[in-house]
Amino acid sequence: QEQLVESGGGLVQAGGSLRLSCAASGRTITLYAMGWFRQAPGKEREIVAARSWSGGRTYYADSVKGRFTISRDNAKNMLYLQMNSLKPEDTAVYYCALDRAFDAVVAGHFTSWGQGTQVTVSS
Numbered sequence: 001q002e003q004l005v006e007s008g009g010g011l012v013q014a015g016g017s018l019r020l021s022c023a024a025s026g027r028t029i030t031l032y033a034m035g036w037f038r039q040a041p042g043k044e045r046e047i048v049a050a051r052s053w054s055g056g057r058t059y060y061a062d063s064v065k066g067r068f069t070i071s072r073d074n075a076k077n078m079l080y081l082q083m084n085s086l087k088p089e090d091t092a093v094y095y096c097a098l099d100r101a102f103d104a105v106v107a108g109h110f111t112s113w114g115q116g117t118q119v120t121v122s123s
Helices: 102-106
Strands: 004-007 010-013 018-024 033-039 046-051 058-060 068-073 078-083 092-099 117-122
Touching (some): 004 092, 018 033, 018 117, 033 068, 033 078, 033 102, 046 068, 046 078, 058 068, 058 102, 078 092, 092 102
Parallel strands (some): 010 117
Antiparallel strands (some): 018 078, 033 092, 046 058, 068 078, 092 117
């Protein structure tokens, strides 16, 4: 099973930007749909973005649409989340995840996820 390691989180002021990276080990990562979800205290887990292995299908939560962009570099086994115009409500631990099915990732079903990276947005 693939191992996922997130990085790029940190403290940023509202309106700022961060780019999260997810390094995936394993030689079959291109067969999987991948996505990002976040978890904040007192809030339900939220799938913020997902992308099929080919990039032909994408999903964004309404709360981040127009501000976040998911991308992946299959050759490098990397997944990215570019986050612009960050808001305090974006504060959460962000995790990358994968599954064979794009629809499963969007629905919050995935077979692997990483340890997460903390994103804190100050007002």
